[in-house]
Amino acid sequence: MTRATPIVPVVRYLLLDRVTYVLLPWTWAVFTFLIDVVILELTPAGDTAHRWVGGLGAVFAVMFAVGVQSAARALPLALSLGISRRGYYLGATALAGGLAVCFGLVVAVGQSVERATGGWGIDMAYFRVPYFLDGPWYQSWLTAAVAFALLFVHGMWFGLIHRRAGLLGTTVFGAAQLCVLALAAVVATWAHDWHRIGRFLATLTAAGLTAALATALVVLVTGSYATIRRLTV
Amino acid sequence: MTAAVSVTGLSRGYRGHQALTDLTFELGTPCVAGLLGRNGAGKTTLLRILAGQEFHDSGRVRVFGAExxxxxxxxxxxxxxxxxxxxxxxxxxxxxEAAALLYPNWDAELARTLLDAYELPPGRPIKKLSRGMRTALGIVVGLACRAEVTLFDEPYAGLDPVARALFYDQLLADYTAHPRCIVLSTHLIDEAAELLDRVLVLDRGRLVLDAPADDLRGAATVVTGPADGVERFAAGRTTLSRRTLGARTTAVMIGRLDARDREIADHLRLRLEAVTLQQLAVYAADHHDQFGLTTARAS
Structure with missing residues (x-):
């Protein structure tokens, strides 16, 4: 008897915890939205057309935490219930992709409403992020979806490392990523490349940035999949 | 017939610790096998390897003929x-609900019955359950999913005697109605003894006893009485232990007793008691070189 990889059952299994995967990010969104409204009401408007706020970042941060949760808490029961690591990973990443597409759409729709209402009547740019999420709705949708997926998978990788190596291993893993960034900065300094990096970032379009995020997503998917394949619970 | 579970030369080591060493056994189906052994004997490691949650260093594991x-x-x-x-x-x-998504033979009615029997409130967060209630929740899923190979790792932890009795009753009833391969890892051997078809005893990662439970019942006897009487009775038999206190001696002997042996024991004023499975498991762990590993093949 054979069975296809149980992607849909894994997605449904994870979505039994709808509070974590669906409600939690947008509860934070509502909370930070209200906080931003209060802050803008209490501070002078200034001369700019848009009053940029950073509340939407909370949703991305929660997406990272949800990814951690999907590996650290939900994986062990799934394996006990006869799901393979590969099946679980495919199901979890399918959920990440689905959530990312839906959440990205929410951001795109939110931008449209925001533009139509003059920034909720107070020039607030909650769903718009300068340079990053400030283009046409479809581009914002795509960029936001890739960013959501990236953070979910990154969180999942951290959760897997935590299951495998505990707090110490997770700390080392996080420190290693920072070291890679620091090493890149050192190399750029030695090679006197900062001006070229600055020029590259200045000319990078939102689409180019999305492609860069997608490339990073592929790296994270590869790394986290390799981790889960050697994981014991 | 393909065995439900087949393990050949299985070994697993961690840094500085050999958890399993060269295990070989088969389990047919249907059967209820008891996996017995002290803490750290390797029971959980073995079950995790069987369930694909742990890796092994060497050897071969097959469930229904496949890795x-x-x-x-x-x-x-x-x-x-x-x-x-x-x-x-x-x-x-x-x-x-999660188990129902994954097991085609899931019995929702049985799950409801067991949730009620164990008084598990459906709306309560799992993190708010007591240890015994979490154990009971595992039992509910383990029985209601009707998986063809069901592995219970210490399924009674935290359960009170009433809940344990309920588990034995439900297990027996469900196994009778839906025969399958069930492996119980446990310390409470005597409580589960009546359920078991097969007994596997692990000691420090080695399989020291593998036998049908029926073969083990009455396979060893505790003889108590006057020291000289015990000495005469035990002469020529394999004894696992011998303890003398004053004029009285207690010896544990391997081998079945026939009517003639019982007559002699009665004549020598000796008391005979069958060794329980629990005691056998202890003796098997301590004296497996004398005990002799009985290998039972898949039925």
Whole structure:
């Protein structure tokens, strides 16, 4: 008897915890939205057309935490219930992709409403992020979806490392990523490349940035999949 | 016939610790096998390897003739109910719902009955359950999923005697109605003794006893009485232990007794008691070189 990889059952299994995967990010969104409204009401408007706020970042941060949760808490029961690591990973990443597409759409729709209402009547740019999420709705949708997926998978990788190596291993893993960034900065300094990096970032379009995020997503998917394949619970 | 579980030369070591060494056994189906042994004997490691949750260093593991590791077709026919199961942030009712998604033979009615019997509130978050209630939740899923290979790792942890009796009754009733291969890892051997068809005893990662439970019942006897009488009775028999206190001696002997032996014991004023499975497991661990490993093949 054979069975296809149980992607849909894994997605449904994870979505039994709808509070974590669906409600939690947008509860934070509502909370930070209200906080931003209060802050803008209490501070002078200034001369700019848009009053940029950073509340939407909370949703991305929660997406990272949800990814951690999907590996650290939900994986062990799934394996006990006869799901393979590969099946679980495919199901979890399918959920990440689905959530990312839906959440990205929410951001795109939110931008449209925001533009139509003059920034909720107070020039607030909650769903718009300068340079990053400030283009046409479809581009914002795509960029936001890739960013959501990236953070979910990154969180999942951290959760897997935590299951495998505990707090110490997770700390080392996080420190290693920072070291890679620091090493890149050192190399750029030695090679006197900062001006070229600055020029590259200045000319990078939102689409180019999305492609860069997608490339990073592929790296994270590869790394986290390799981790889960050697994981014991 | 293909054995439900077949293990050949299985070994697993960790840094500085050999958890399993050269295990070889088979389990047919239907059967209820008891996996016995002290803490750290390797029971949980073995069950995790069977369920594909752990890797092995060498040897071969087959479940329904195929390697279970990362094999969805095999894994869907198995469940491992663990004492130390980590649960996500779910409510009690979500766990049966999750199992129902994954097991085609899921019995929702049995799950409801067991949730009621163990007084598990469906709406309560799992993290708010007591240890015994979490154990009971594992039992509910383990029985109601009707997996063809059901592995229970210390399924009674934290359960009171009434709940344990309920588990034995339900297990027996469900096994009778839906025969399958069930492996129980436990310390409470005598409580489960009546359920077991097969007994496997692990000691420090080695399989020191593997035999049908019926063969073990009455396979060893405790003889108590006057020291000289015990000496005469035990002469020529294999004894596992001998303890003398004053004029009285207690000896544990291997081998079945016939009517003639009982007549002699009565004549020598000796008291005979069958060694329980629990005691046998202890003796098997301590004296496996004398005990003799009985190998039982899949039925």
């Amino acid at each position: 279970p590791l990362e094999n969805d077709a095999v894994l869907r026919r198995m469940i491992l109910v663990r004492e130390d199961q980590t649960y996500p942030d779910l409510k009690v009712r979500h766990v049966p």
